Each structure stands twice: as C-alpha cells, then as structure tokens.
Amino acid sequence: MRPRQNIKTNSKAAKLTGRISKITTTRPAILGRKSRRPKADDASDNERENKGQENQLDEMSYLEIMRRNFETQFGQVEGVNPIVVERSEPEKNKEDENSDDNQLDKEFQDDIDADFSDLENNDSDISLLDSDFEMPSELEDSGDESDGPLIVRFDQDDRSSGPVASKADRKLFMSNKAPLLEAVPLECNRRSRNTKTAPDDEINLEHDIALQRLIKESHILAEHGNDPSSSGFSGVDLSLQPMGKTRLKILESRIENLGAKSLKGDKMPMSVRKGIDAKNTDRRTKYEKHAKEAGIILSKPDFKNQEKKKIVKRDRGLKIQSIGRSTRGGLVISKEDIAKYTTKRRK
Amino acid sequence: MSLSSNKNILVLTGHEDFRRRLVMSTLSGKAVKITQIRSEDTEPGLRDYEVSFLRLMESITNGSVIEISYTGTTILYKPGLIVGGTFTHNCPLSRSVGYYIEPVLLMAPFGKKATDITFKGITSGEKDLGVDIIRTSIFPVMQKFGIDRQELRIVKRGSMPKGGGEVKLHLPHLVLQPQTLHATKTPQITKLRGISYSTRVSPATVNRMIESARAVLKPTGCETFIYSDVARGEDSGLSPGFGIALVAETKAGWNISVEGIGAAGSVPEDLGAEIARKLLEEISVGGVLSRNQLEMGIIYMVLGKEDIGRVKIGKGSIDERFVRLLRDIKAFWGIELRIKEDDDGELIVTVRGTGFVSASKKIA
Numbered sequence: 001m002r003p004r005q006n007i008k009t010n011s012k013a014a015k016l017t018g019r020i021s022k023i024t025t026t027r028p029a030i031l032g033r034k035s036r037r038p039k040a041d042d043a044s045d046n047e048r049e050n051k052g053q054e055n056q057l058d059e060m061s062y063l064e065i066m067r068r069n070f071e072t073q074f075g076q077v078e079g080v081n082p083i084v085v086e087r088s089e090p091e092k093n094k095e096d097e098n099s100d101d102n103q104l105d106k107e108f109q110d111d112i113d114a115d116f117s118d119l120e121n122n123d124s125d126i127s128l129l130d131s132d133f134e135m136p137s138e139l140e141d142s143g144d145e146s147d148g149p150l151i152v153r154f155d156q157d158d159r160s161s162g163p164v165a166s167k168a169d170r171k172l173f174m175s176n177k178a179p180l181l182e183a184v185p186l187e188c189n190r191r192s193r194n195t196k197t198a199p200d201d202e203i204n205l206e207h208d209i210a211l212q213r214l215i216k217e218s219h220i221l222a223e224h225g226n227d228p229s230s231s232g233f234s235g236v237d238l239s240l241q242p243m244g245k246t247r248l249k250i251l252e253s254r255i256e257n258l259g260a261k262s263l264k265g266d267k268m269p270m271s272v273r274k275g276i277d278a279k280n281t282d283r284r285t286k287y288e289k290h291a292k293e294a295g296i297i298l299s300k301p302d303f304k305n306q307e308k309k310k311i312v313k314r315d316r317g318l319k320i321q322s323i324g325r326s327t328r329g330g331l332v333i334s335k336e337d338i339a340k341y342t343t344k345r346r347k
Numbered sequence: 348m349s350l351s352s353n354k355n356i357l358v359l360t361g362h363e364d365f366r367r368r369l370v371m372s373t374l375s376g377k378a379v380k381i382t383q384i385r386s387e388d389t390e391p392g393l394r395d396y397e398v399s400f401l402r403l404m405e406s407i408t409n410g411s412v413i414e415i416s417y418t419g420t421t422i423l424y425k426p427g428l429i430v431g432g433t434f435t436h437n438c439p440l441s442r443s444v445g446y447y448i449e450p451v452l453l454m455a456p457f458g459k460k461a462t463d464i465t466f467k468g469i470t471s472g473e474k475d476l477g478v479d480i481i482r483t484s485i486f487p488v489m490q491k492f493g494i495d496r497q498e499l500r501i502v503k504r505g506s507m508p509k510g511g512g513e514v515k516l517h518l519p520h521l522v523l524q525p526q527t528l529h530a531t532k533t534p535q536i537t538k539l540r541g542i543s544y545s546t547r548v549s550p551a552t553v554n555r556m557i558e559s560a561r562a563v564l565k566p567t568g569c570e571t572f573i574y575s576d577v578a579r580g581e582d583s584g585l586s587p588g589f590g591i592a593l594v595a596e597t598k599a600g601w602n603i604s605v606e607g608i609g610a611a612g613s614v615p616e617d618l619g620a621e622i623a624r625k626l627l628e629e630i631s632v633g634g635v636l637s638r639n640q641l642e643m644g645i646i647y648m649v650l651g652k653e654d655i656g657r658v659k660i661g662k663g664s665i666d667e668r669f670v671r672l673l674r675d676i677k678a679f680w681g682i683e684l685r686i687k688e689d690d691d692g693e694l695i696v697t698v699r700g701t702g703f704v705s706a707s708k709k710i711a
Contacts, residue, residue, distance in 0.1 A: 169572065170572075170574055173483070173540055173542075173572075173574060174542070174574055174576070176482070176498040176499055176500040176501075176517075177482075177486070177496075177497065177498055178482060178483065178486030178487050178489075178490060178497060179482075179483050179487075179540070179594075179596070179602070
C-alpha cells in the first residue's frame with residue numbers, strides 16, 4: 001500500500017510549468033522532529049544488550065528522571081542535550097525510539113489508510129513518504145555522536161489544503177455526455193434567493209393551498225368519520241394526516257383536480273361492476289319515471305335523447321351517378337331502379 | 348463477383364488504416380479498392396474485427412456495395428449514403444468497442460437519421476480508445492466542429508479477454524457540414540481529472556491506482572480529481588480487469604487524455620503512475636489537438652467549408668500515422684495540408700476545406 005515513487009518530472013518541468021496553471025500552493029515548511037536512527041536493530045540484539053547492561057540502565061534512567069525534573073522547574077540548560085543523554089544509554093533509548101517510531105508509523109499508516117478510503121474526494125493526501133529529511137548543517141558537521149533534532153520538511157500540501165471535488169463536479173464529469181467545464185447554475189440557488197426576498201408570501205400561499213384543499217376534501221374526511229368500518233379508536237384516527245382509504249381517495253381527487261381522468265374508484269370484479277352500473281341506471285330511470293308521472297320537470301336534461309339529436313346528416317359525397325347510390329363497395333342499384341327502366345321499355 | 352477495374356476506383360494497398368479508408372471513401376463518395384491485405388501473412392486476408400466493421404458500415408449506410416475476394420486479401424467498397432438509425436452491434440473480442448465507435452463518430456453527424464447504436468463487447472482494450480476517453484476527450488473535439496449532444500452511456504464495463512460490456516452511443520445531432528476551426532493557441536491546463544475503474548477485482552485496486560497517479564501528478568500543482576468507478580455485479584462484464592483514464596482539461600475546452608488497462612499480473616500502483624507520466628508526456632507534446640484526437644480533427648477540417656481552417660499541433664504529433672493520414676487525404680480529396688512552424692516552436696496546420704455537405708441535408 002505504500003507507493004514510493006521517485007518522480008522524475010524535472011526534465012519536462014520547464015515545458016509543463018508553462019502549460020499547467022498552478023492552483024494550489026505549497027505550504028510553508030513544517031518543522032518536526034524525528035530521529036534518524038536506523039530501525040534495523042533486531043529484537044534479538046536488543047535483548048542481548050538489555051541483559052548485559054541492566055544496572056547501567058537503571059542508573060541512567062535515574063539520571064534521566066532527574067534531568068527531566070530539573071528541566072520542568074528551570075527550563076532547558078544549554079549544553080545539556082537530551083539526545084546526547086539518550087546516546088549515552090543506547091538500549092533504553094533504542095527501545096523508546098523503536099516504540100516511538102512504531103507509534104509514529106502506526107499513526108502514519110492510519111492516516112494513509114484514511115486517505116485511501118476517501119481518496120477520490122479531495123486533494124488531501126499527505127505524502128509523508130516522499131517528504132525530505134534534512135539535517136541542519138551544523139549538526140551534520142558535529143558528527144553522528146551528537147545527533148541533534150532532525151528537521152523534517154514536508155514539501156507536499158497538507159491534507160487540509162486543496163479543493164474538494166463536489167458531487168456536482170463528479171456528476172458533470174461522470175455523466176454520459178462530454179464533460180462540461182462550467183457547472184450549470186443550479187436551481188436551488190434561485191429558489192433560496194426567492195425565499196430570502198419574500199418569505200411571507202410563500203407561507204401565505206401554503207396556508208391558502210391547505211385551506212382550499214380542506215374545503216375540497218372535507219366531504220371525504222367526513223365520510224371517513226361516518227365510515228362504520230373504521231369504528232372505534234385507533235392510532236390512525238388520531239393522526240392528523242389522512243390514512244388508508246381516505247388518503248387514497250383524497251389523492252385521487254387531487255389528481256382529478258389536476259386534470260386526470262377519474263380512476264372510477266375501487267377495483268372490483270367485472271360482474272360486480274356491471275351490477276352496480278345496472279342498479280344505478282335502474283335507479284335513475286325509476287326516478288325519472290316518477291318525476292314524469294308527477295309532472296315534475298327535472299333540472300337535468302335527459303342526455304341520451306340529446307345525443308341522438310346531435311347526429312347530423314353526413315355528407316355522402318358527390319352524387320354523380322345517374323342511377324342507384326354509390327357506396328364504398330360500388331354502385332348499388334335497387335330493384336326499383338331496375339324496374340324504372342324495365343317498365344319503360346315495356347311501355 | 349467481378350472486381351471491375353473502373354478508373355473511378357481508388358486503389359490502395361495494405362491492411363493499415365482500414366477503418367479510416369472506408370470512412371473516407373464513404374464521406375468522399377469515391378469507391379475504393381484495397382489490395383494486398385496481409386497478403387504476406389501466415390493468415391492472409393481480413394481479420395474478424397475488420398469483417399465486423401464492414402458489417403457495421405453496411406448497417407449505418409444504405410446502398411453500399413462490399414466485395415471481398417476469395418482469399419480476403421482484396422476488397423472493393425462502393426460507398427452508399429449514410430443513414431444512421433438504431434441497432435445493436437456485437438463486437439468480436441479481438442478489438443474493443445472503441446475500434447467501432449471512432450469511425451461512427453466521423454460519419455454519424457452526416458447521416459439521415461440520428462444514430463443510436465448499442466455496442467457489446469470489450470469496453471476498454473489495449474489497442475483502441477476506451478469508452479471513457481471517447482466520452483471525455485473525443486466528444487469535445489466534435490463539439491468544436493459544431494456537433495453537439497453526443498452521449499455515450501456505459502451500461503456495463505467489459506474487460507479483456509471475455510468482454511461482456513455494453514455501451515450505448517447516441518448521436519442525435521445532424522449537421523450540414525462541420526464548422527471551420529481556428530485554434531492557434533495552445534490552451535492552458537486548468538484541471539487534471541480521471542476515471543479509475545475496475546471490474547470483478549477488489550475495489551481497493553481503484554484507490555491504489557488513484558493514489559499512485561496522484562502522487563505523480565502532485566508536483567504539477569494542478570488540482571487533480573480522479574473519480575472511481577467500480578463496476579459491481581451485473582455491470583461488471585465477464586472478466587476481471589482494471590484501468591485508468593486521465594484527462595487534462597483546458598479552459599478552451601480541449602481535453603488531453605491518456606489511458607491504460609491492467610494486464611495480467613500488473614500492479615495497480617505501477618499502472619497509475621505510468622499513466623500519470625504518460626499524461627505529462629502527452630501534455631508536453633503540446634498543441635491543441637492531442638495525438639488521439641488528431642485524426643478526427645484533421646478529417647473534420649478537411650470536410651469543412653471552403654475556407655481556411657487552422658489548428659496548432661505539437662511537433663511530437665507528427666509520426667508515421669499522421670503521414671499516412673495526410674497521404675490518404677490526398678488520395679481521396681486531392682488536397683494537401685500546409686504545416687508551418689510558429690514562434691513557439693509548434694506547428695500550425697492550415698487546411699482548406701473541401702466544401703463537403705451532408706447528402707441528407709443537401710437542398711436539391
């Protein structure tokens with residue numbers, strides 16, 4: 001999981017820099033501390049050394065504690081270099097270092113793992129592995145024995161820097177079309193601006209719609225209240241939102257209001273539907289009959305009769321034939337037509 | 348079967364640029380006879396993918412005549428009219444769908460109907476352009492010539508060798524002729540983007556490629572987004588595979604792109620880094636048209652109005668393929684391009700369009 005790349009892009013750097021616009025800037029160098037001590041020491045080596053020099057170790061650690069106490073009280077004294085002290089007691093410190101290193105490495109690994117998990121989102125990965133370790137010149141001069149603090153310089157951007165690819169960007173790039181450079185202005189922006197300018201209007205409109213709906217749907221709600229099937233109390237009755245059949249009915253009425261064809265209510269077998277329709281027509285005819293007998297003029301006109309009246313004589317086309325009538329099938333000559341001519345001849 | 352030796356027939360030799368020659372023949376309306384197709388080969392004649400391409404040509408044109416000799420080393424093609432239409436093309440597994448899509452892109456805008464083709468097979472192969480490159484980098488070239496609204500939907504990704512991928516190409520925009528191009532300034536790159544995809548391998552592969560590619564691209568200081576596309580279940584074709592396509596976007600709308608697919612045993616990190624370096628190399632070539640866009644760009648320019656079009660290309664773009672392209676252009680249209688070095692050390696290609704007009708948009 002650790003790509004150790006040594007990038008050789010310098011050869012083309014001159015050409016590329018002209019072409020690629022720099023957007024991110026490198027962060028100022030961060031100074032840190034890290035030992036340069038090689039980690040190659042085997043565990044077995046450590047053990048051997050530990051056994052041989054336990055006494056010395058105790059003494060040294062005692063001295064070390066003393067030094068720390070002193071430093072907490074009075075601050076660090078020039079010349080008393082903690083690393084030098086560490087050097088003088090290799091075993092203990094080696095272990096410390098190792099554990100430190102392990103700890104560090106673990107942290108780094110965690111960081112890197114995290115990077116891998118959310119890599120695609122941003123420019124955030126910190127490439128610790130590529131960072132340069134630098135020794136200050138004076139320390140390098142002084143030799144290995146007096147190993148001072150190391151300066152670690154991260155030339156890479158930090159995880160916090162760099163733009164984050166938005167979902168919209170991803171959508172634009174990963175769509176089926178050619179990727180666009182500029183995001184299309186989003187609708188939500190416009191909407192938010194509107195709400196800022198006139199929030200009261202929107203609230204009023206909402207209330208208005210709610211009221212109108214209530215008026216329109218009150219009969220359905222009332223029906224639901226009288227519905228014997230929903231007798232007794234349940235959680236459904238208590239909730240403000242209509243539930244079950246009522247909800248469906250309301251939904252249907254709204255759809256109809258919007259201009260859809262009525263869905264003719266519930267689904268049922270054809271025979272039942274026929275029965276209902278027959279009963280309806282029966283009722284209506286009975287009612288009309290009754291009204292007629294009683295001499296009551298109904299407000300509703302009888303639409304069946306009206307439909308019949310509507311039929312207008314159809315244009316039958318040109319009448320160019322001298323005999324018979326022309327149909328799609330051809331010229332039809334009736335017996336009378338034939339008779340006309342035949343009788344004439346006989347006369 | 349008579350391979351008639353009419354004087355109007357253009358005779359070319361060799362198996363190279365087979366697709367392009369047939370496309371040029373269709374666009375120029377000149378019949379072409381290609382001889383000596385792999386005549387020295389142990390397996391002489393047309394390959395299965397070439398025959399499949401001929402089938403595709405037959406589907407999108409009307410009235411074209413194809414005569415193949417007994418050995419398959421000679422073919423006579425008399426072009427018909429480009430019609431387009433909706434159909435499905437099953438690509439053989441020897442080449443990826445890019446092999447078939449590329450020529451379709453050159454012909455479809457001049458057809459009678461919108462072209463809507465479903466290609467089935469390998470979506471990203473080694474030899475041909477992958478579907479991601481076509482969408483992100485070739486479509487923008489078409490848009491520069493006034494051909495818009497292209498769509499390439501990747502339904503399923505199919506890797507080598509078994510394929511099983513599916514893409515839908517939709518080209519609804521029909522034009523009379525391509526617009527004249529004037530692009531004499533090498534654009535600056537604003538964004539580096541990419542798609543890392545995998546089929547039937549661990550999804551971590553994708554992130555490994557992204558990681559290494561980003562590490563290489565980091566010194567450029569350009570903002571880099573590489574998106575992952577892990578095909579799962581039904582969408583992932585029949586073979587395991589992975590790949591990465593990187594695109595350098597410019598403000599002018601030209602996209603430079605490279606891609607690579609993982610071979611057997613290749614390490615995702617290596618692939619990611621290699622492709623990232625390839626992208627840098629491609630950028631360093633310079634010019635407006637990158638190498639994988641050159642053929643389409645030049646052909647559209649040749650087809651343009653009878654006007655001078657200019658485009659800048661890098662010196663590195665001139666290779667044997669480019670020379671062959673120019674030779675073919677001369678054979679079919681009898682025109683030559685003027686290439687002149689400019690102050691930046693890059694080349695300006697000047698083309699006088701042939702005044703081609705789409706047969707189906709012509710006013711009689």
